[in-house]
Amino acid sequence: MDYLDLKVKFLKGFADRTRLEILESIMDAEKTVLQIVSEIHGNQSNISQHLACLKGCGIVTARQEGKFIYYSLHDEQVKRLLTMFDTVLGDVEQQVASCDKNDQCLCGKSELKCLIKRRIISP
Amino acid sequence: MDYLDLKVKFLKGFADRTRLEILESIMDAEKTVLQIVSEIHGNQSNISQHLACLKGCGIVTARQEGKFIYYSLHDEQVKRLLTMFDTVLGDVEQQVASCDKNDQCLCGKSELKCLIKRRIISP
């Protein structure tokens, strides 16, 4: 694993809907797994796996207290980064939203418009 | 597609080795597709697809001039974000590098240690 691989892994940590929901949930205060599970949709197993992922990506840290494990953002820098995502996305949101022009890319291939374009289903 | 989906898509745009290589390549100056292709490994088709992806994610923009198309970062904010990735990664690099503890997560399941853990191959 070279530096670029580490960077990819770190960034992939953020690039998932469930994980972003988790991060939003613990943005301002540490939470236990069950607290997170109840705040966002998801089941316990799934959330646990995503938390392990976030930890492995250096995005969150865990702190045990009795039978509870509290998760929080790794540090202030990570929080700043999360904030910056929104800032920058503000600039480009329109472009990203016009997904029609790049159906094939990161839109989820079972998205309706993508299925149409790929002629799996008809309009 | 709600706001969170847009954010996920935007972030996924960064979360790939080839795309990061492209971004590094055009970080300081716009480049044509062929220039990018020759600077990093990759073949033309592959790079073209990644460029379409980056464009769709609002990360780069394209400018046509004759038969050439010049790609560059979408704006200064995106450049700042790319810089910030390195800054924050500096803090957490050690944690990310110790991939052993989270084999299953974003390490690539055909990585040697992952294959061992999953008992596909033996140590």
Place this chain on the structure above:
DNA sequence: TCCATATATTAGTATTGACTAATGTGTTTG
């Protein structure tokens, strides 16, 4: 010690995404 609670792990499946090779489109130049 036995049970309940909190969380992690495993295994299996389905989806998503990256890559290659081949072909298509548009632009310039002879």
Place this chain on the structure above:
DNA sequence: CAAACACATTAGTCAATACTAATATATGGA
């Protein structure tokens, strides 16, 4: 207009990843 060039698109394949359900581990308390 035809050939060459620059780039985009398509289709197909394989690998990576997210999810569910079931099971395992660990902690605290009756």
